[in-house]
Every structure is written in C-alpha cells, then in structure tokens.
Amino acid sequence: MKNQAQRKERIGIVGAGIAGLASAVRLASRGHEVEVFEANPYPGGKLSQFELQGYRFDAGPSLFTMPQYVDELFRIAGASPQGRFAYERLPVVCHYFWEDGTQLLAHGDRDAFGQEVEEKLGVPAQRVASALDDSAHKYELTGRIFLEKSLHKLNTWTNWKVAKAMMKIPGLDLFTSMNRVNERNLKHPKLVQLFNRFATYNGSNPYKAPGLLSIIPHFEHQIGAYFPKGGMNAITQAVYELAREKGVRFHFEQPVERIQVEDGRARGLQVNGELHRYDRVVSNMDVFFTYKKLLPDQPHPKRTLSQQKSTSALIFYWGIKRQFPELGLHNILFSEDYRTEFDHLENGKIYEDPTVYINITQKLEPGDAPEGHENWFTMINVPYDDGQEWDELIGWARERIIEKVSRMLGADIRALITCEEILEPRTIQSRTASHLGSLYGTSSNNRTAAFMRHANFSSRIKNLYFCGGSVHPGGGIPLCMLSAKIVDEIIHENQN
Ligand SMILES: Cc1cc2nc3c(=O)[nH]c(=O)nc-3n(C[C@H](O)[C@H](O)[C@H](O)COP(=O)(O)OP(=O)(O)OC[C@H]3O[C@@H](n4cnc5c(N)ncnc54)[C@H](O)[C@@H]3O)c2cc1C
Numbered sequence: 001m002k003n004q005a006q007r008k009e010r011i012g013i014v015g016a017g018i019a020g021l022a023s024a025v026r027l028a029s030r031g032h033e034v035e036v037f038e039a040n041p042y043p044g045g046k047l048s049q050f051e052l053q054g055y056r057f058d059a060g061p062s063l064f065t066m067p068q069y070v071d072e073l074f075r076i077a078g079a080s081p082q083g084r085f086a087y088e089r090l091p092v093v094c095h096y097f098w099e100d101g102t103q104l105l106a107h108g109d110r111d112a113f114g115q116e117v118e119e120k121l122g123v124p125a126q127r128v129a130s131a132l133d134d135s136a137h138k139y140e141l142t143g144r145i146f147l148e149k150s151l152h153k154l155n156t157w158t159n160w161k162v163a164k165a166m167m168k169i170p171g172l173d174l175f176t177s178m179n180r181v182n183e184r185n186l187k188h189p190k191l192v193q194l195f196n197r198f199a200t201y202n203g204s205n206p207y208k209a210p211g212l213l214s215i216i217p218h219f220e221h222q223i224g225a226y227f228p229k230g231g232m233n234a235i236t237q238a239v240y241e242l243a244r245e246k247g248v249r250f251h252f253e254q255p256v257e258r259i260q261v262e263d264g265r266a267r268g269l270q271v272n273g274e275l276h277r278y279d280r281v282v283s284n285m286d287v288f289f290t291y292k293k294l295l296p297d298q299p300h301p302k303r304t305l306s307q308q309k310s311t312s313a314l315i316f317y318w319g320i321k322r323q324f325p326e327l328g329l330h331n332i333l334f335s336e337d338y339r340t341e342f343d344h345l346e347n348g349k350i351y352e353d354p355t356v357y358i359n360i361t362q363k364l365e366p367g368d369a370p371e372g373h374e375n376w377f378t379m380i381n382v383p384y385d386d387g388q389e390w391d392e393l394i395g396w397a398r399e400r401i402i403e404k405v406s407r408m409l410g411a412d413i414r415a416l417i418t419c420e421e422i423l424e425p426r427t428i429q430s431r432t433a434s435h436l437g438s439l440y441g442t443s444s445n446n447r448t449a450a451f452m453r454h455a456n457f458s459s460r461i462k463n464l465y466f467c468g469g470s471v472h473p474g475g476g477i478p479l480c481m482l483s484a485k486i487v488d489e490i491i492h493e494n495q496n
Helices: 018-029 068-077 110-121 125-147 160-167 178-186 189-202 211-223 233-245 287-294 338-346 390-409 425-432 477-495
Strands: 010-014 033-037 049-052 055-058 087-089 092-097 103-107 225-228 249-251 256-262 265-271 274-277 280-283 312-320 330-333 356-359 374-382 417-423 464-466
Touching (some): 010 018, 010 265, 049 417, 055 312, 055 374, 068 233, 280 287, 312 425, 374 390, 417 425
Parallel strands (some): 010 033, 033 249
Antiparallel strands (some): 092 103, 265 274, 356 374
8 A cells, every 4th residue: 555654664744733643643544653752731722622611612723624634544544434533515605794784695516606696685696607727727737736736846846737737827827816806807896805715714815815825715616615514623623532442642831942963853842851863843833833842952944944924813702692693613704994904904903993803603403502592703814912911902992893893783781792802912832832813824925935834844854744734735724734644645756
C-alpha cells in the first residue's frame, strides 16, 4: 500500500489544533511513532467547546465546509466513520437580515438560492447562477494548485496545471478586488454585500482582497455547508480518537519550550526542561510564536513574520431564554455601511454599526440549550490586537450589538440573556497562542498574500515542518486539514 512508511521514524508534534491532530493521524497511519504535546488540557485549539449553565457552545469555528477532508482521514487510517462521525448538508446555509426589513434565506441548493434572490431582491436568478459558475471555474483552475500543494516546492510549479492556471491569470481576477468582481457579477448592492462577506471567511477585507477569493462561495453554495452531528467539536473528537487509535501519544498541559536544533536539523522538543528526541518535528503552533518562542536563537524569516494579520473576533456566548423561529443555525445581521465597517477594521477600530453573526447550534441540536432556550454565539469581526483599550471597547461594542439585534429582531435581547462568556483578541491569543488574536494567520488583503504565507517546511532547518492556520495554504478548518496533508506528503517525499 502506498500509504506505508519507508522507514519508521519518531515524530514530535507541537500543538493539538485540528491541523496537529490531522497530521498525527496521517503520520501515524504511515507507521510512524507520533507524540503530540499540547499546552491546553484539551485537544482542538480553536475548534473546541465548553458548557455554561446548561448551554453547550462551540468555542470557535461554526461553519463546516469540505467535510471530505475529515472523511479522508478515516480512509487513510483504515477506519469507518460510521457511528463515529456524521454530518448533514444544510438546506439553508444562512439567514440574512438587513436594517430595512429585507430577509433572505441563502439556500444550499443553487436554484432555490437564485429563486429566493429573485423574489426578495428582484435580481434575476441567472445572475446568481453565473456568479457561482465563475466561482466554480476559478476553483477548478486553481484549487488543486494553490491549496492542495506546497507553493514552495519546485515540482508544484512544473506541474502542467499550474502553467495552465497561470496562462489564465486575467480570468482569475487576481488584479481586481473581490468587491469589484462582485459588483461586476451581481450588481445589486445587497447581493454584492452578501458575496463580499465571503472575504471574512479568511479574515480579509473584500475591498482589498483579490477577486480570486470569489472562489469561496463555491465551497458554501456548491460543494455545500454542513453541520456535524454533536456540533463542531465533534470534528475534533473524531480526529483525536482516530489519532489515539493509531497509537499517537498525547501529552496535555505540556507546553513545548524549545525545538532542539543540532547541525541544522530539528532533533527534538524540550518540555518541562526535558529533551524528547525525534527524527522530525511538526509545529502546529502559530508560526510567529514557533520562531519567537521555540526557536529564539535561529534566524527568523522577518518579512514573512511581519505580514499584516487577519482580523480577529469578539464573541459573546449568550444563553437566551426564548426561541426565535426566524433565526436558523447561521444568521447575519448586516451593517448598513459595509465599506466603512471594513475601513474601521483596517484602522484598528470597531465600527458603531457592525455586522453581527449569530450561530445557534440548538436549532439542530436541541440538547445544546435548556427547553425553550437558545445558545447564541454572537460574533462581530474586530481588528487584531494592536494594544487597543479592549475592556472599554468590548463594553461599548456589547451595547451596539444588543441595540442592533434588538432593533432588527424586535425584541429586548438584554432582558433575555441568562448567562454570558466572552472571547476576544487577547484571549484568542492567550488560549491558542495565535499571534495578536488573529483568526486566520495572515490576511489575504493583497494578491501576493497566498505566496507569502510561510511554507509547510523550514528552508533553513532540516526536518522541521509547519501546519495550521498561520502557514500555507491558510486558516479555516479545510485549509488547516490541507496543511496537514501537505506536511505528510513532504515528509514522505523527503524519506524517499
Ligand atoms: C472565533 C473563531 C471563529 C472561526 N470560525 C471558523 C469557521 O466558521 N470555519 C472555519 O473553517 N474556521 C473558522 N475559524 C478558524 C479555525 O478555527 C482555525 O483556522 C483552525 O481551527 C486553526 O487550527 P490550527 O490547527 O491552526 O490550530 P489552533 O486551533 O490555532 O491550535 C493550536 C494549538 O497549539 C497549541 N499550542 C500553541 N503553542 C504551543 C506550545 N508551545 N506547546 C504545546 N502546544 C501549543 C495551542 O494550545 C492550540 O491548542 C474560526 C476561528 C475562531 C477563533
């Protein structure tokens, strides 16, 4: 079988985020001896959960796309997901709300979505279909190349598909902003705003990010948006259990202090002052802190590490003592002035009329909240931490959010909140070591961003590899999964 190790090696992994877990499954499935050190007492990093007064909350990611990458891990491990990991495709991906009372259901089925747009916004359904075709076309041309391979290996660039994609660059809208592409394709301001929102899926600004990012709607509206049974944390649990089954050894509450480098090679990990020797090391820790904290004496790729970070988030996890039938699993309450909202984020500020996202897993998992209640994950995009007065800002933003949601849903939200927990840029950094609390590593606000992310291997230190949202191909669960796949492939190639 192709999936066998050439030579059994000892591999140490820093961090049990989803990319660290996926790397562990892949490498252990090749027969390697894998050990994972995790600073937290639980696996999953951002992809984790917690309970608060009878409500269950997914702590970070709420949207699940490209489930095939989880299925692939089961296949590689020679296990069946049956009875262990299940998910369903969402018939309605998102409920959109505007201040003028317009409401729109973004159906998972593209024809139904087009019809809804025609009915609610008066835009011909064909226009949505054409925009989604454009999105699919761009993905077909670039997805395999830009996302599934290392951009930093010569053989990626000699692949004929790359050459083909390169020749088509004008059609990829690399030199146009995502907003321009959406204005060109969709024309109606509300529809442009809806499609511009996809830039936030990797923490970017649609008015700056290249039009190539208009591939993102293809993931949601054509490949599909899904919900894992048991909530998002079920992804972590499934991959973690799979890793354990493959013999991976986990050490929780064991932060790695140093990567041991000898003669230009990664040779081990220092934990609690003790050196653990490995043949290879994979870091799932944010690449910025991997260099700053674990490799302080090694040369750092300064340009790569100093790139603009993606946006962060401010989340209020609220227990709500009422149910709202007009809300679904994913809900967006749009700002009236999207461009000004992004200008604020760009300048390190929060806009007074922010776009509010509400995720309610209770809609699909009734046990996630007490009877008659809902578990609201209420989030706005905020800038990465640049030393802002967060305590003051959070209180101010909380008031703006409560006013906006109350106004748009016609209910006094403040009176319905039974309990609250908050996640913000500083705690995102302290809980998962994400530099400045950014959600998706570096931003994609310019056309070279995809090429500027740190590679999945070190070009200076042999046998050192990187996976996770801060390195190629970027943040978000699917891309983190792909980073693990690339790391596994590179290690395998290096062994040959
Ligand atoms: C609020 C929020 C909403 C999001 N929404 C979505 C979404 O809807 N869909 C989506 O696909 N993505 C979403 N994302 C992004 C997604 O969560 C991340 O891209 C992904 O989970 C990052 O995974 P990772 O493998 O990079 O590791 P991380 O989750 O960043 O975990 C890294 C792990 O490494 C550990 N670690 C760090 N340093 C050390 C050390 N020295 N020693 C040992 N362990 C260490 C940390 O404790 C942590 O567990 C969201 C993120 C957040 C925060």
